[in-house]
Amino acid sequence: MQSNYQEKLSHLTQEQIEELMKRYYNNEKNDLLIEEYNIDIRSSLLSKTFPLKEHDDILCPFCNIPMLSYRESKSTSSWHKEEIFCQECSHKHNTSFCNCLNCKKNRQILQEIQLQEEQLINNKKIEIILSTFIDESEESIDLDTLTIQDKLYISALLRTSLSEDLEYINPISSTNLKLAPTQKYKTNIISYLRENNFVLFSPNTALDSVIIEDDEIVSYYPMDATFKLNIDLDNYEEHIQNLLHLDIIEDIDSELKIQLWSEIALSECLEFLYAKMEEYNLPIDYIGDKTISALKESLKHFSTSQNFNFIWRTVKNAAAFYQKDNISKKHAVNTIAGGILRSCEKAKAENWEVKGYGRDYNYPQSIISEIFFDNILEIGDKGFTSVIG
Ligand SMILES: [Zn+2]
Ligand SMILES: [Zn+2]
Numbered sequence: 472m473q474s475n476y477q478e479k480l481s482h483l484t485q486e487q488i489e490e491l492m493k494r495y496y497n498n499e500k501n502d503l504l505i506e507e508y509n510i511d512i513r514s515s516l517l518s519k520t521f522p523l524k525e526h527d528d529i530l531c532p533f534c535n536i537p538m539l540s541y542r543e544s545k546s547t548s549s550w551h552k553e554e555i556f557c558q559e560c561s562h563k564h565n566t567s568f569c570n571c572l573n574c575k576k577n578r579q580i581l582q583e584i585q586l587q588e589e590q591l592i593n594n595k596k597i598e599i600i601l602s603t604f605i606d607e608s609e610e611s612i613d614l615d616t617l618t619i620q621d622k623l624y625i626s627a628l629l630r631t632s633l634s635e636d637l638e639y640i641n642p643i644s645s646t647n648l649k650l651a652p653t654q655k656y657k658t659n660i661i662s663y664l665r666e667n668n669f670v671l672f673s674p675n676t677a678l679d680s681v682i683i684e685d686d687e688i689v690s691y692y693p694m695d696a697t698f699k700l701n702i703d704l705d706n707y708e709e710h711i712q713n714l715l716h717l718d719i720i721e722d723i724d725s726e727l728k729i730q731l732w733s734e735i736a737l738s739e740c741l742e743f744l745y746a747k748m749e750e751y752n753l754p755i756d757y758i759g760d761k762t763i764s765a766l767k768e769s770l771k772h773f774s775t776s777q778n779f780n781f782i783w784r785t786v787k788n789a790a791a792f793y794q795k796d797n798i799s800k801k802h803a804v805n806t807i808a809g810g811i812l813r814s815c816e817k818a819k820a821e822n823w824e825v826k827g828y829g830r831d832y833n834y835p836q837s838i839i840s841e842i843f844f845d846n847i848l849e850i851g852d853k854g855f856t857s858v859i860g
Contacts, residue, residue, distance in 0.1 A: 476519040476541075479512050492521055496545065518544040529564055531557035533573045538564050596683055601674045603688055604699070611703050612669055614710060619723050620731060623847060624660050625669055625700070626717050627651070627839040637711050639673050640698040642680070649837045652742035654694075656734070660839065661693040670698035717846045728848070732859045733767070735840050736775045739855075740766045742834055744782045748804070751790035757804040765808040769815035776827030776856045778811075781818075783828065785810030827856055 480488055491508055495501070501514040512520055523539040531538050540555045555564035562571040617625070631650040632641040643650055643657060651657045664670045672681060672688065673696075680696040681688045702710050744762070745755045769778055785807050793803035818825050830836060836855075844854030 476512070476516070477523065479510055479520040480508075483508060488522065492542070495521075498545065515544075515546070518542050523558070526555055526564075529555060531560065531562055531564075533557070533562055533571075534559040538562075593678055595686075596678050596681075597674075599683055599686055599688065600672055600676060600678075600681060604671050604674050607668060607671045608699075608701055610668065611701050612667075614702065614713075618727075619719060619721075619847060620727060621667070621669065622714065622717055622719070623731065623839065623843055624664055626714050626842050626846075628660065628664060628670070628698075629700070629711065629715050630838050630842070633711070633715070637708060638699070639675065640670060640700065642677070642695045642697055644694040649835065651839045652735075652738040652834070652837045653745075655741075656738040656839075658693045664698075665691075665693075668701055671701050673697040673699040717842060719847050723847060729859060731843055732848075732854065733770060735837075735843055735854075736770050736778075736859060737763065737766055739775050739837075739840065740770065740778050740782060743779050743831060744786065744807075746831055746834055747783055747786040751786055753786065753790060753793070753804055754800055757801050758807070761805075761808040762811070765812045765815075769811055770859060772815060772819055772858065773825060774827060774856050774858050775854075776829070777825040778815075779828035780825055781811050781814040784814060830855070 480491075483491065487508065491504060494504060495517065501517050504510075505512060505514060505517060510517070510520060519541050521542040524542060525537050525539055527537050529538045530536060534557055536557065536559060538555045538557050540553050543553070554566075556562065557564075557571075560571055560573055562573055563569045627650055628640060631648045632643055632646045633639070634641055643661070651660060661670075672691065676697040677695060680692050682690040700711070700714075741758075741763070744758070744766075748755050748758075766778065769781060773781070788810060789803045789806050792798065792806060793800060817823070840854070844850055844852075848854060850857075
């Protein structure tokens, strides 16, 4: 306790103490004084044994008595902040972190209040998620009205992250399986399924996977939410099995076929493009609509596999251009759209036999692509090596 220092002078009279202090502030040597007055203290702490300074204007908030401070030490630099404390409870005045029992207790109480508040907020969130689930599940999907696109998207999501017990669709971010080639395409698939009420937020979805405002889920993180398929509980397992292992008998409408094939092919080209750009250290965030529309055009005339050839060559040229001509990376990336388009047009005009590339070993085929080409179109690898159509 703080008072121990003062006891070190208990063998001295009031006069002796005053004299000692005077000599101390007159710069006499500490060691000499300690010896002469027979004080049991380390030399650097001598000033702490002096009578404490009382601050009548500062009362301890807990004990309501004036707070104290030690006499200044000779060696203390002027910027050293004087420590003011309560002799009763050890509370320190104006410190950022006081460790006295009262302050500790106050901090604990505050923490408990915060925890309770958090718990209340979380309980409210759980309640809202659950009631949203109950509301939305009232109208489950009619499996007979599903289009091929609906089935494709549902099946791909189920195969990617359906839980072992078939109950939940786990967050996409928690699985190693690849729903679709790019993040954007994954988000589009999940948004589509949400907008059509095909999947619901599962009551056990992570509380921070949904954003709640005014007691309503207003937004969500598509990769992090847990979903439930919105189908009737009658024959649940059988329906799930049918959706997992699609067996499509009806012919796919040719317009829808081209739409789905195009979106998968474009997404595969973008995935390959991003991978090659990363290899050459070119930033992918400059890729925008111009490149996408160049790829769309090229995919009208050449297969995904052949487009990989154009992409690889174009990225290599952009990287060389950047290194040789001392231009910015942004400028280099800006040449990619034109490069792809030029390759495509030249190959077309000169009737080239464009060599197709294989899939990159590090980027295996996505689940949506497998289901579409193997189960729906039943053309397997030709989906990759032939032109859309
Ligand atoms: Zn106190
Ligand atoms: Zn305190």
